[in-house]
Amino acid sequence: MSFLAAWGKRVSVGKKLVLIAVGYALSVAGGIAAVAVNELLIPDDIRETSGGMVAFGDMVLFVLAAGFFSLAPTWFAVKLAIEKAPRVLLAAQLLVGAIGPVSWLAVRWMAPGPSTRSLPEALSGALGLLIAFGAIPRIVLGPVLITIEGVAFFLVREPLTRALLAATMLMDLVPLSMYAWHMFGAPPR
Numbered sequence: 481m482s483f484l485a486a487w488g489k490r491v492s493v494g495k496k497l498v499l500i501a502v503g504y505a506l507s508v509a510g511g512i513a514a515v516a517v518n519e520l521l522i523p524d525d526i527r528e529t530s531g532g533m534v535a536f537g538d539m540v541l542f543v544l545a546a547g548f549f550s551l552a553p554t555w556f557a558v559k560l561a562i563e564k565a566p567r568v569l570l571a572a573q574l575l576v577g578a579i580g581p582v583s584w585l586a587v588r589w590m591a592p593g594p595s596t597r598s599l600p601e602a603l604s605g606a607l608g609l610l611i612a613f614g615a616i617p618r619i620v621l622g623p624v625l626i627t628i629e630g631v632a633f634f635l636v637r638e639p640l641t642r643a644l645l646a647a648t649m650l651m652d653l654v655p656l657s658m659y660a661w662h663m664f665g666a667p668p669r
Contacts, residue, residue, distance in 0.1 A: 496560055503553025511546030540620055547624035558631050570641055573629055577648035580622060583615035584655040622652045 491499075515538045519527075527534055561569040590611055626649055633645040 493560070493564065496556065500553045500557045500560070503556070504550055507546050507550035507553065510549035511542040514545035515542050539617075543617060543620045544624075547621060550624075551627060554628055555631055558628065559635060562632065562635050566636070566641070569632065570644060573632060573648055574644060576618075576625060577629065577651045579618055580625070580652045581655055583611075583618040584659075586611055586615050587619065619655075622656050626652045626656075 518538065518541055522534060558569065586607075590607065629645055629649045629652070633642055633649070636642055636645065
């Protein structure tokens, strides 16, 4: 009997959750390793003169590498969630999917910089932190979340649930496509 067949029959839910957690821990370690290797390859003069850009690149690399390595434990987590709590999984994916366009719009709104928008200073600072630690990581995680939503789409059999998951995937695909069209299709200025 293969490992995947045994996964559904002989392994308890607690053991499945432990194996999924170990998979995610290894994914985080893989993301840290990818950043460490990247840091070794960056020349010292670039690291010293563009520290902020290097740090941002490290954050993006970590999120993408850890997201890639977490695909296997995510497959098993989605499979387990579909078996045990399909409505909770659907609600979570719809919520995270809806945050995607809001993140893009918030970054687009704040991108021009200071303007005549008269926000109170406390609200402006809080919005900046929310964008830096919420919207930008959510945007970077977009391709990973599309993959997770796609896995759920293929594992779920109910037509209404599949339609909702397809709509959720579109909430990520549309802004990413517009960004790619803007970056690669627009003539240089």
